[in-house]
Amino acid sequence: MTQVPDSRHMTATTATRVLGTVALVAVVLMGLLGLVVSPADVVQGQAVRMLYLHVPSIWIAYGAFVLTSFSSALFLFRSRHRHDGGRHHDRLAGSAAEVGVVFAGVTLVTGMLWGRVTWGTYWQWDARLTTTVLLFVTYLGYLALRRLPADPVIRGRRAAVMALISFVNVPIVHFSVDWWRTLHQKASLSVGRRPEITGEMYWTLLYSTLAVTIVASWLIVHRYRVIRLEELRDEEALEALIASRLREDEAQA
Amino acid sequence: MDLSPRHEVEKPGELRQKVHRNRRRAVLAATVVLIAAAAFVTAQGLRNATLFFRNVDEAVEQRPELGDRRFRLQGRVVPASVDSESGVTTFQIVHGCVVASVRHTADPPALFASPWIPVVLEGEWVLSKVQTFAGIDTHYFLSDRMLVKHTNEYASVNEQRVSEKLPQGFFNDCPFEVPAADS
């Protein structure tokens, strides 16, 4: 993952170039299906097209936060068995969380716009909306914690603990519509329940989820590589600074 | 000549601390702001989220406790009851075999036109004798804010379904008849 051929293609490899091309094609097709091919809804009209962005975005955010938690747990409990001290897991946790926050942000923006035309309001403090914005803010906090300058291992441990605590909110967000009365509708699709969604819309939603997953995977791989580069730069800068100071001292002595 | 005590900074740990001090302060400030934001959101949530609305049957039962307090009322709009005159929309909503008469003083959202659409109304009970499909009632609900609570059902406009589907058995065992949608 750290192979970097030259500065123009710093975080890209042949595999990620292929993945990136597939992601671009998938997004174009998603736009075509979501905006042109799929039908308008009998009640919501054209506004239903927000479904194909809003729902996949939050699923990808959930998935990214699962990856962050899993990697954080491995970093905390398995790092001593790895030659790199578990920093691979730390990087994976950080990159997935950042991509998760981007898609949680997309969920909030698309949800607010969708709410304006269907509910008649951008925002209400119901249980689903409140827990979702809390999820967004919590993971922003996690990303801020990752930027606090500290020893990489100590910083990684702090971040991993916060990641595991933050994840508690993910099932709360998902089940909030079942546990409390909300303005937000119940889950569009759930395991073991017949979907209340017509065929073309159902397949467009599933396809959009696949397309957004490919985009998110590409982003996570690249962000992982950038974190590795940031670490290399920090280490190199620090070593150079220490070496220059020691040389100065030696010269003065 | 540089007279600053640079030779005192010998250990890499100390040097790292000095290099990162300003950045740490900035990030700490950002973290404090984020924690404050999280606290605000949680407070809002605890106040509002757990009982976002009362269904019609509960709100009618709780009239003595509610008095003239503002609250949110949820029910499905009876399509045959909707009438609009000089900026006031009157209609009836139903839930749990209880009907309430509503006077809404603001513009309803566009989806309100969809038959049997569930709505959440903000307002209060007003003492006044009114006629509903279920009989005579002692109060009507005066509302100035309407939110349409659309369901998780999606169907193509090309299909035959023209209205919001009523849940199966919605009017089962109700002691009154409600007229079907006009459309």
Add this chain to the structure above:
Amino acid sequence: MSEVTTVATGWGLSFVVVATYALWVVGRGKTIGRELGIGGREKLEPESDSSKPADS
């Protein structure tokens, strides 16, 4: 705001957010790579790079 305007704004904003983030990630990688001097191979082996497509 009409339904169509809302859908256009929602899709447009989402696309801009994700594309901006993707460009930031790639750009940051390039900037740090240059700082680290990893890009030295470009000058040493210009032919080997010319066939490569841009980042995607």
